[in-house]
Amino acid sequence: MVVGVLALQGSFNEHIAVLKRLGVKGVEVRKAEQLQNVNSLIIPGGESTTMAKLAEYHNLFPALREFVKMGKPVWGTCAGLIFLADRATGQKTGGQELVGGLDCTVHRNFFGSQIQSFEADLSVPDIAAKEGGPPIFRGVFIRAPAILDVGPGVEVLANIPVSSDKYASSDLSLQGQKENSDSGKEVIVAVRQGNLLATAFHPELTADNRW
Template identity: 80%
Template sequence: MAVGVLALQGSFNEHIAALRRLGVKGVEIRKPEQLDSVTSLIIPGGESTTMAKLAEYHNLFPALREFVKMGKPVWGTCAGLIFLADKAIGQKTGGQELVGGLDCTVHRNFFGGQIQSFEAEISVPNIAATEGGPPSFRAVFIRAPAILEVGPEVEVLADLPVPSDKTVDSSFALESQEESSGSEKKVIVAVKQNNLLGTAFHPELTADTRWHSYFLKMVNGVGEGSSNSILTAGEDLSLYQLPKIDLPIFQ
């Protein structure tokens, strides 16, 4: 199996390394014709405006849209999530071109700029159910977007509380969860819709390969085969711990 990784800019090398740890080859994709050699694609995190300009320069958008429409598995992380969204807000003047296909509205840099990057423990019951391991995932958010709205066919895989000092456009009906202290607003940070997977965070920057394994199951057909990442009895849970990265912890 070979998985294409869009290699215009951003953390494509880290995705290729994560795939290698699962015994899968990652193929760098920079030109439209190279998409013909792969049956799945990862669009990595990076600077979304820069990536869009480079994709436009290489005339990649028509080929990427066709790739999505053909039902081939595509996973977008951070900037890649913005690429896959049908609608993006909070963009720079003039906006950026999108691939689309994922029925959601994404807010670019929802959590702030580079200095507001953080780590957070998020609940991932779907991932734990199919890939084993802990019921939570230590997620790395770097200039991260967030999903404000999703369509009826979109499956939410993870969400995160909105910071108390964060102002959100009232036209978006954010998820709310009743707690003893009142209603807590949340934004969505991971979704799946048919052949498309989107995460607002960077699994490729952690030692936990369960998101990559989950995507590989999408490539093979949901529910088919078995995952190498499933924990066996007595397996060391420390394998799933995040390496030391100097980012603040989001509470």
């Protein structure tokens, strides 16, 4: 088993370190042809617009999309979540290219700037049932996105409460507002769809390796 980590920018070193700690071979991926040598892929957190520009420069998007379509496991954290989303809002002028494959709408930098980064306890009963450990995970959110809505084939793994003010200023669709208002103003921060896993937070910055 060889796990590739997209190493254009961001926290790829941290993911490589976790893989090494788990006894799994992790390799940095910067070129399309390197994807042929890995069984699965991690798209790490970082500055999503910068990562997208570098991926476009290296002509990585076609190969990344093909990797996803082949059904190989892909995990996106933070900016990686944005990459995997089919739809994105709250982007910079001109937007950014997406890999897609994950049937969801993500809001880039939903939780604000770098100084508004935070940690929070997340309820993760499904992860605990499958991987063991406590039903709570301490999530590290750094300029984090949030998932506003998901398609019927997407499994929600974790939500987080948000304030009414934050919720009202996030450009949510009417559909998203209705869906979340029933659960007390929450947004989604972790999902799984087939071969795709995505988290708005950074598990690689914690000692909890269940993800």
